[in-house]
Amino acid sequence: MATLLYRLGRFSFRRRRLVLALWVVVLALLGVGAATLSGPTSNAFSIPGTESSRALDVISEKMGGGGNTATARVVFTVGDDAELTGATQKAAVEKAVAALKVAPQVAAVADPYESQTVSQDKRTAYATVTYAVAAPDLTEAAREGLRTAGESAASAGIEVEFGGDATVAGTEAGATEVLGVLVAAVVLVITFGALVAAGLPLLTAIIGVGVGMAGIQIATGFFDLSSSTSALALMLGLAVGIDYALFIVSRYRHELAEGRAGEEAAGRAAGTAGSAVVFAGLTVIIALAALAVVGIPFLAAMGFAAAATVFVAVLISLSLLPALLGFAGVTVLPKAQRGIAGKHEQPAGTPFGERWARLVVKHRVLALLVPVVAIAVIAIPALDLRLALPDDSTAAVDSTQRKAYDQLSEGFGAGFNGPLIIVIEAAAGQAATAGAEAQKIITGLRDVVVVTPPTPNQAGDTAILSVIPASGPTSEDTKDLVHAIRAQEKAFTAATGGATLAVTGTAAINIDVSEKTSGALLPYLAVIVGLAFVLLMLVFRSILVPIKATLGFLLSVVAAFGAVVAVFQWGWLADLLGVKSTGPLVSFVPIFLIGILFGLAMDYELFLVSRAREEYVHGASPDDAVISGVKHGARVVTAAALIMISVFAGFILADDAIIKSIGFALAFGVLIDAFLVRLTIVPAVLSLLGRAAWWLPRWLDRVLPNVDVEGEQLTKELAADDDELTPGTPLPEPAGAHRSS
Numbered sequence: 001m002a003t004l005l006y007r008l009g010r011f012s013f014r015r016r017r018l019v020l021a022l023w024v025v026v027l028a029l030l031g032v033g034a035a036t037l038s039g040p041t042s043n044a045f046s047i048p049g050t051e052s053s054r055a056l057d058v059i060s061e062k063m064g065g066g067g068n069t070a071t072a073r074v075v076f077t078v079g080d081d082a083e084l085t086g087a088t089q090k091a092a093v094e095k096a097v098a099a100l101k102v103a104p105q106v107a108a109v110a111d112p113y114e115s116q117t118v119s120q121d122k123r124t125a126y127a128t129v130t131y132a133v134a135a136p137d138l139t140e141a142a143r144e145g146l147r148t149a150g151e152s153a154a155s156a157g158i159e160v161e162f163g164g165d166a167t168v169a170g171t172e173a174g175a176t177e178v179l180g181v182l183v184a185a186v187v188l189v190i191t192f193g194a195l196v197a198a199g200l201p202l203l204t205a206i207i208g209v210g211v212g213m214a215g216i217q218i219a220t221g222f223f224d225l226s227s228s229t230s231a232l233a234l235m236l237g238l239a240v241g242i243d244y245a246l247f248i249v250s251r252y253r254h255e256l257a258e259g260r261a262g263e264e265a266a267g268r269a270a271g272t273a274g275s276a277v278v279f280a281g282l283t284v285i286i287a288l289a290a291l292a293v294v295g296i297p298f299l300a301a302m303g304f305a306a307a308a309t310v311f312v313a314v315l316i317s318l319s320l321l322p323a324l325l326g327f328a329g330v331t332v333l334p335k336a337q338r339g340i341a342g343k344h345e346q347p348a349g350t351p352f353g354e355r356w357a358r359l360v361v362k363h364r365v366l367a368l369l370v371p372v373v374a375i376a377v378i379a380i381p382a383l384d385l386r387l388a389l390p391d392d393s394t395a396a397v398d399s400t401q402r403k404a405y406d407q408l409s410e411g412f413g414a415g416f417n418g419p420l421i422i423v424i425e426a427a428a429g430q431a432a433t434a435g436a437e438a439q440k441i442i443t444g445l446r447d448v449v450v451v452t453p454p455t456p457n458q459a460g461d462t463a464i465l466s467v468i469p470a471s472g473p474t475s476e477d478t479k480d481l482v483h484a485i486r487a488q489e490k491a492f493t494a495a496t497g498g499a500t501l502a503v504t505g506t507a508a509i510n511i512d513v514s515e516k517t518s519g520a521l522l523p524y525l526a527v528i529v530g531l532a533f534v535l536l537m538l539v540f541r542s543i544l545v546p547i548k549a550t551l552g553f554l555l556s557v558v559a560a561f562g563a564v565v566a567v568f569q570w571g572w573l574a575d576l577l578g579v580k581s582t583g584p585l586v587s588f589v590p591i592f593l594i595g596i597l598f599g600l601a602m603d604y605e606l607f608l609v610s611r612a613r614e615e616y617v618h619g620a621s622p623d624d625a626v627i628s629g630v631k632h633g634a635r636v637v638t639a640a641a642l643i644m645i646s647v648f649a650g651f652i653l654a655d656d657a658i659i660k661s662i663g664f665a666l667a668f669g670v671l672i673d674a675f676l677v678r679l680t681i682v683p684a685v686l687s688l689l690g691r692a693a694w695w696l697p698r699w700l701d702r703v704l705p706n707v708d709v710e711g712e713q714l715t716k717e718l719a720a721d722d723d724e725l726t727p728g729t730p731l732p733e734p735a736g737a738h739r740s741s
Contacts, residue, residue, distance in 0.1 A: 009270025124411025180650020353634025418473025
């Protein structure tokens with residue numbers, strides 16, 4: 001593979017104008033496709049095969065309902081000194097309802113007085129607005145019409161708030177992402193000391209994200225994708241795109257400083273650092289694609305979309321980046337280093353990475369115990385991890401959705417915002433009788449406020465009932481109630497002569513999704529840990545190093561879980577980080593974090609430990625090998641980690657709660673993994689293990705294929721023909737000075 005990448009790097013450098021033109025054409029074509037083929041995204045989460053999902057299918061098939069059209073609730077409230085049944089207030093509400101009926105894209109409006117949706121204290125009421133289209137297809141004019149019509153009642157002293165999926169506009173990238181990129185740019189300038197070298201990783205990452213995002217937009221026209229998919233792909237694409245380019249540009253600068261011609265330097269950079277980038281990228285791609293094994297379609301779709309963006313980042317780093325290096329030539333080096341080969345190789349003093357490694361090796365027991373104890377403390381909040389799907393209760397406290405949710409809870413009870421729908425299937429003409437039996441059974445259960453009489457369909461073989469719990473949709477009591485109702489199914493079937501009972505509704509769907517994702521967490525983690533062990537055993541030809549690496553990855557994961565629970569569930573530092581509402585974490589966040597953090601952790605493990613293994617194989621003592629590995633890898637790993645932290649942290653300022661929590665968790669997870677695990681715990685453990693760290697049974701060594709991740713074999717092959725230049729040799733002219741492409 002290294003030889004193939006070497007040739008690709010040289011070709012891209014030599015035919016740079018052709019390569020650049022091809023990528024411009026690809027980007028343009030995808031842009032046109034995104035503009036013409038894109039479809040709507042969805043905020044709905046469901047899992048085919050769960051009881052709640054099957055029950056929705058029954059409603060859609062036999063009751064003529066269950067459509068995917070948008071809905072909104074317009075909530076009207078008055079103070080203690082007034083009632084909504086008063087003449088002035090009633091007239092204002094009815095006027096608002098009349099205006100809502102003629103608002104854009106509205107199909108129907110349920111008048112609160114006709115549908116009896118006025119609270120017992122007569123201070124809260126709501127009108128249900130049903131639209132003719134799904135929420136993603138609503139126009140801004142429709143949303144503005146909803147607000148204008150509803151707020152017309154405010155003239156009578158009525159407070160008006162809005163809830164439901166029709167009130168939520170799609171999230172878009174903005175200044176928060178730009179902030180992370182700007183910080184990454186500063187890190188690159190400091191790392192490289194040259195604006196051109198700093199700009200290339202940013203440019204290629206942005207192009208890669210553009211290609212990936214355009215591809216995702218096209219995919220929305222053919223597949224159901226979550227509204228968070230694009231933001232997640234943007235976040236990951238920027239981070240890995242910058243990092244992968246950083247590794248290749250660093251190697252290219254090294255090869256230039258050795259006195260090699262630009263084309264040769266680009267080829268060697270692609271063959272060596274590019275090989276590591278391919279391995280790192282494949283690790284992330286496999287981890288994200290493996291989300292498909294958990295059996296959750298929307299999660300698998302998000303994983304595939306993010307994996308595709310990472311694939312594009314790898315492809316651009318191996319082809320477009322060498323082409324751009326051809327245009328840049330030696331300008332990727334600082335001005336003071338462009339004249340003499342090897343000049344930058346003369347360090348002014350002992351590098352910080354070497355000093356840090358020697359300190360860790362000297363105090364290796366302390367360097368192991370202190371970070372492990374610190375991570376264990378940080379992880380404690382993870383014991384209280386609770387999962388749910390987002391609804392209006394998790395919206396910002398000052399948002400109209402949250403105010404509407406709270407007012408409905410106060411006026412009608414906490415469970416009003418999450419009614420359960422009971423679906424009864426029986427023999428023709430028997431659904432009403434069976435439904436009455438279900439009403440009787442469920443009424444006697446704990447945490448039930450009211451059970452409506454059954455509503456049968458025309459054939460009489462299906463009926464539905466609504467159950468209003470006493471607790472909110474995300475409470476443990478509501479979860480227990482759903483399980484209690486389902487536990488009555490056998491007794492109900494026996495009592496009704498074969499009728500069946502199923503529970504659905506928003507609250508039940510959320511419970512099923514959360515339980516499915518929670519149940520998939522450990523199997524997915526087992527798959528990831530097993531994958532890490534096999535991959536690292538192939539790369540490092542060792543048993544203990546992969547075990548150490550996977551344990552280090554688990555430390556990073558539990559630390560990230562603990563931090564995200566402390567901030568987004570417990571509310572620690574919530575004001576500082578702009579977290580406006582706390583509550584259970586979004587169900588799929590933990591499993592998604594495992595996949596991403598695994599890929600990133602393996603990147604850092606590879607770039608640090610591979611050099612240590614190389615030194616050990618060439619005769620260095622175990623401690624000297626560790627010190628050399630950290631000395632040569634610390635600067636790049638530190639820069640890469642700071643860039644990823646900056647990009648991920650930029651998303652903490654996003655409005656979307658899902659994106660905000662993932663951005664924080666990834667930024668914190670990378671911080672822990674890079675600086676505590678890889679730069680501290682890893683060298684300490686390797687020093688403690690000594691020669692045993694690199695032990696591999698001979699029979700296993702013969703069986704395992706040789707994976708040349710660092711392009712070591714390519715380097716040996718080229719060494720025979722390499723005319724080494726000593727320090728003081730003039731560097732080649734910038735590419736293109738005497739040769740056209």
